[in-house]
Amino acid sequence: MTDHAAQGQATAEDEVVGICQDLVRFDTSNFGDGSGPGERAAAEYTAGLLADVGLEPELFESAPGRANVVVRLEGTDPSAGALVVHGHLDVVPAQKEDWSVDPFAAELKDGLIWGRGAVDMKDMDAMILSVVREMQHTGSRPRRDLVIAMFADEEAGGAYGARWAVDNRRDLFDGATEAISEVGGFSAQIGGKRAYLLQTAEKGLGWLSLKAQGRAGHGSQVNDDNAVTRLARAVSRIGDYAWPIELTDTTRRFLDGVTELTGVEFDPENPEILLKELGTVARFVGATLQNTSNPTVLKAGYKDNVIPGTAEARVDTRTLPGQDELVLAKLRELAGDGVDFSYIHHDVSLETPFEGPLVEAMVGALAAEDPDAVVLPYTLSGGTDNKSLSRLGITGYGFAPLRLPAELDFPAMFHGVDERVPADSLQFGARVLRRLLTTY
Known part of the structure; x- marks a missing residue:
């Protein structure tokens, strides 16, 4: 060292x-x-x-x-x-x-x-x-x-x-x-200008376990109560669901700032028009326009010719501020009967205004080192300590x-x-x- x-x-x-x-x-x-x-x-x-x-x-x-x-x-x-x-x-x-x-x-x-x-x-x-x-x-x-x-x-x-x-x-x-x-304060090129993205919000986090129950049995038999089939249908519906565009105060302010820099208006019916102006940063921002729920893990069975009595999936949900219960209710609806939900890990969303003495001090410190740059607030799709x-x-x-x-x-x-x-x-x-x- x-x-x-x-x-x-x-x-x-x-x-x-x-x-x-x-x-x-x-x-x-x-x-x-x-x-x-x-x-x-x-x-x-x-x-x-x-x-x-x-x-x-x-x-x-x-x-x-x-x-x-x-x-x-x-x-x-x-x-x-x-x-x-x-x-x-x-x-x-x-x-x-x-x-x-x-x-x-x-x-x-x-x-x-x-x-x-x-x-x-x-x-x-x-x-x-x-x-x-x-x-x-x-x-x-x-x-x-x-x-x-x-x-x-x-x-x-x-x-x-x-x-x-x-x-x-x-x-x-x-x-x-x-x-x-x-995960904030870094620069990105937007509309030909250097903009620093100051993180003032984070989506909520929920790692969910979904468990389906069914009738265990021999793989050669007819089984209309198959836990794997029930879970697979639930996971497919969840993974395919398109969450609606919903803008938080932070994201709306960020998008307004991007419009000022690029002249491109945000269209909720076609968000890609504005997102493409962000280059690689679109990866971060695109996921903050809506709730997300991505299946990540599947577990079922222990032998090729045995129908298991249970099957489990994991789903990574990231929620907009104040929408945890709404998201969980929608996921239950999508999963249907016979699928139980529990949290593996659950944490809060955060959002604070882009104003106040600390924000002014951070913006001022950036401006002192890079006077021509602009600073925009944004929402993080992941989470921090x-x-x-x-x-x-x-x-x-x-x-x-x-x-x-x-x-x-x-x-x-x-x-x-x-x-x-x-x-x-x-x-x-x-x-x-x-x-x-x-x-x-």
Whole structure:
């Protein structure tokens, strides 16, 4: 690993690339079943970077190897609410044979860091750590308390990370009112102009188990109560259902901003007309125009000539704010009789207005580094650890600032093969984040 402690008064821009590479080299793959290596080694490295500059981070495990790191920087204004600045140390698995490079080598090639987690989200982790280290080197104190947190298990819902910390260590977040984390603040080319997408909303999440019951029997017999057949019909209806277009306040404001940049009006009868103006970002935005329900797993039977008595499917639902019950009711209707539903994992949707002092500070920090750019709010179709923090009344935003080359298919980097991030984008992000954390 890079000896960052020996670099003395290194700036955030000096350190951020090396820290990101170091973090990527820790294999923190999260398979969702407890079989991965865990986050302990990466957490010890993270805690070491913070201790090197005189801080006293707390490293705690929610289960063996599932490690989290939290430290508080004291601000100058005790009356101001604390800001939680958080990342996660786990990553989704990578199939090495699918990649053109070693996914855990953090190779610097063509000006980009290649590796699993380079985008989701060890890039932001590195920005946070490098800025905090510079603040400590220079004696710069924030106006409000900063709670710096690196969580485990975000990629599997946070049961060993943010959710566990909220349930068991809420003292760590005393006085916190707002938070920033991943999947926002990155740039996209829209209408020939660079626009930064600041995440102010997240869809709700529901991983559902559907179980059909039937009459078990010999595979040679006539069976009009077949659990596999019943489940297959239910899954087919759910997978084929076209959810109607419904625009939240955040998405409507985003689309209005796109219309201003492109001159193209949004047509709910043909959303593709405007979405094609977004290029690769359409992947993110297209899924926020409606609820979604995608079948992902099927399980049934144990022998070719035995009709099983039960069959199970998993469905990944992502819901617009306030529509969880509506979506579940529709899925029950689509499934029909004889199919039982239960949640494997369920989490809230989030939406907050694109206004207020923190939003103004984030927009201002971006404008200071890229004066010609515009900033638009958007809804994330996935989820972040801000969901867990919201249970403490903490308002969360996605703000991992990156100025990206127009030709980079950034949305494809999330959980994708050959994940990579430009080194100079990290340095840009460190400058923006430094402005925010030292002034807000």
